[in-house]
Every structure is written in C-alpha cells, then in structure tokens.
Amino acid sequence: MKVYTLKNGQTFTTPSLFVNPQHRLDAKSLAHTTSKSLSNIDGLVIDIMDYGEVADDLGFNSAPIVMTSQADLRDKVRFIDPSLHKLLNGSSEEKSQMLATKLFDEQITKSVRKLANPDLPNKEKPQIIINEIYPYLTVKPLIDFEVRHDASAIISPCVNISSKTYFRQQLSKATQMLVDSRILLESTDLKKYLETRDLINSLAINYKLIQPQNYSSLFKLAICNNPDQVAFKFLGIRESDSVSVPEVFAFLRNFAVYSMEMQERKEPIPIHLLNVDELGYAGYTNAVCNISCPLATSPYYSYPSKDRDEVDTSPTYYHPIDMNSPKAHSIDILPCECIECRFYNQRMSNVGSKNLALFRRNHWLYVKDGEISQFRQSRARLDIELRDKFARSMRTQLAAYLPENPLFTIY
C-alpha cells in the first residue's frame, strides 16, 4: 500500500479504485452507500458531460449540514474528466450531451452536428474533425469548469489519439492542448491553483495504436507539459483480446520506466487507468496505481453487429466470486453477504423490479469496496492475491495478464 497525497491535501491509497458515475441513479447509489460504508473507494471520476446530472445527488451543490467526515462524498478525491473523445468520436447521444455543456465554440457545435449526419461517409469524418473542429478547440473553458466545480486536480483537456492515418495531426493538436494547459496554469489567473492542484494528462488512445513504433511519440506526449500524474483511457479494447491487452500493459510498464528516466523520479509517475472493469486489477501489477470503473455497467461499448439484432441491455448483477455479471433475472439466490443483499434476505425475488436499478448499484459498490479492502489488507503480495482471486472466479483469463515477475506490484 502506498498513499499518494495530492497538492490539495487529499489522498488516495494504492491499489485504488475510483468510481465513474454517469447517471443520476449512480449518484443516488453512491450517496446511499457512502453514508453507510464505502471507506475503500477513495475518489470519483466524473465526465464533464455527466457532471450536471450527478452533482446534485452527490451533494456537490450543497454544503454539509453537519461536520464532514471521511464518509462524505464531498471529501473524496474528485476528478472532472473533459473526455473530449466523446465529443469527437462518441455516439450521437454523447455528442449532444457534450454540446449541452455549452463549453464549446459555436463553430464546433455546427461541425459536430455535421458529423452526426448518417449519410456522411466515415472517411470524411476525421477530416472534418481536424479541419473544422481542431482550429476552434480551446482548453481554457474546460479547465475553468473543473476549477469552478472544485476538482481535486486539473485534468488537461486533450483530443483523442485514435487514427493511424491522422496520427501526426492528432498528436500535434494533443501536444498543443497539453502545453497550453500548463502555460495557462503558470501564466494566467489560474496560477493560484499551481500549488494547490495536481496537473493530470489524460490521454484517450485507441488500442490499435499501442505499438512499439508509437511508444516514443506517445510517451513524449504523455509528459510533454511535465504533469504531476498521467491517466490513460484505451479506446476499443476487449478483455478477450489476448494479443492487445498484454501490449497495453507492456506499454504501461515501459511508460512507467520512461517517466522515471525523463522526469528524474525515483518512482514512476502515478498512472491512472480510466474506464475499465476487473481487467484494471491486472493493471495494479503493471505500474497502474489507480483504476476508474463505471458503476455496475460495462465500460466497453457494444457495437451492434449484423449477426445480432440488438444488444441485450437488461440489468446485470455483479457476482462477487465469479467476478462476472450475469443477467439479474437469471439469479434467484444471491451469493453475497453485502449489506444490500442481506437486506433482501439474499433472494433476488425479494428485490422487485422497482428497486432493482438501485439495488444492483449499491451491491456493486459494496462488493468493490470489499475487493479493494481485501487487496489492501492481504498479507500476500498483490500479484499472488490477484492470481488467487482470478483463479477462483469465472474470469481466469485475467490471470494471464499478471506478469510472472512483476516490477511494479504494490507490496
């Protein structure tokens, strides 16, 4: 276990898990469970487009009535992620939500609407993004938003790196945005936050670009503005892709070493792995200190295919031993001892359809809190503890992603 202290005095302890609430119900569930017990979840990562929806229920818009305690959500580490990849390459719903924040130039709004046209050929989309959106995309309004809403650190807004063809253009714009963030933080009215807020570079990279020939460019990008921490979000990754996932973890390990050399650090720069599920646990042995997970939902977008008419979106229930998420209606006896499952006498039939949405979220939070507690309190080395846990579950394939001799396991 290692405790990281942010410049604003807040802390998180590795191995750490942050929750990414995206929906009002997520926020309600967090408020409900935190008031009882959620001491091992140290923080929240909120996408900028979801902030308006979740802030009220998380209590961010109101002052505490009584003295705050560690159990108060307002006291947990709070990252607000600009998530620009959702504006540029997200679904039409995500694009609309991003535009609804009104943080973008009018020209960007017009161009993003143009992108939503279903008749637009796919090969024209990157050109519209580069020629019509990039020239208007600034970082200041997004950083101001983060600061205004009391984020614990400043995440530099940055475009995603997702195209092999337009790799250089994307890299150039991303570098410019990251450098601009640092200069703004040092040279404008934001300077007062320089000593009280960490600067985090959050890069959204398509997993296909994680190739050794791109390491140098991506590593340089990640620390081009001398950040305090770095976060990675790998787009399009699949847990079952046993070729790409090890490549991603190799990338993270190499980056950790690179950051030590380039920044003359005695230990790697803190690395966050955003938008993952239990796959992120394997990251703890691959130089990652913190992961962020969406609440009780899969972080991976399911693309509708021709073989399947529709994606099954019926509610799931996180199985604490199997570590998978079967459909809630397929379970009767709940194999869990958490507060929520005990409340319903460990029978799914007692939950009822009205309470299911909140129940499965509360259950997920309690179980995740318990898992992190288990990792932190284990007397065994973390990679061995993880190997045991994966071996007992239905996701034994995750054990393959744990290195034989991990360099970066937290002891």
Place this chain on the structure above:
Amino acid sequence: MSEQIATPTFLSDLEYGKMSPQEKESYIKETLKKTLQLNPYGITISQLKQTLPFEKRVMEKHLEIMKFTNEIYSITVGTNVLWIPNHKGMHEATSESVKFGNNEYQVYILKNRLGDFAVIQQKDFRKGSQEVIGSLQMPMKDYDGFVAYLRKAKQDMERRGV
C-alpha cells in the same frame, strides 16, 4: 544587441486569441517575467520586441510596473536601456511574513550590480503567492535608520492621539 535571447514556450495563438483582455495582460506580464528570468544578464526592449509576440508599448508598460515593484531594475548602457531581473539576487531576509487583510508583507535582501538593498514586498495572496503588487527598496546600510524612523513616526502618532 541582436543576438538571440532565451524565451519560454508561448501559448498557442488560438488560446491567446480567446482570452479576455484582463487574462491577456496577466499572461503578457508572466511571459515577460519568465523571459527576463531566462536572461539573467539583462535584455533590451528591442530584443524583446524581436522575440515576443507582443506590442512594444504593452511590454514597456509591464516592464515599468515590474521596475516599480522591484522585480527588475534597469541600467543604461550607451543609448540602450538594459532590463535585468532581480530574482536571482533576492533572498528572504526571514522565512516569516506578516498578513494584514488580503496583503502579505515580507522582507528580502537584494544584491545586484547597483549594491545591497533591503526590499519589503507586498503581495496579494488572493492572486497566488507570486503576485507582487507593491514594493519598497532601500540601501541595506539605511535599513536601521528606516526602522528607527518608523518607530518615531509611531510615537508621534500616539502623542497626537492618532
């Protein structure tokens, strides 16, 4: 005086163009300050004009303000005025500062090519610990006399019931 001077990284034109006039002022001042710090032997306004993307008139205004707050000083070399930063020669006389209202006061010892000085800086800590808004500089040898004068002024005020 046409040799290259060291400069910090500039903000992109896109980001600079979107700033409010007040933010631009703040950015120009910081960029000037950093440029001066990168060139401890001093630079002229012509060199600054050649290197920085700002108007000469605006830069001169900020240089005068920084001279007023004793962050820099100037010397005349022939027909040129050389602006020299004080940051390297300035050290805290005491690690403690005093705060009154929104202002913080601290005494520094300054050694530059013009001599040894005591500097009392006034900072607005709402704007961050680096924002100097006023300064008083006196030769080090006169510091005791200045403190004695302040004491006497205080006694006179008390005598008059102020």
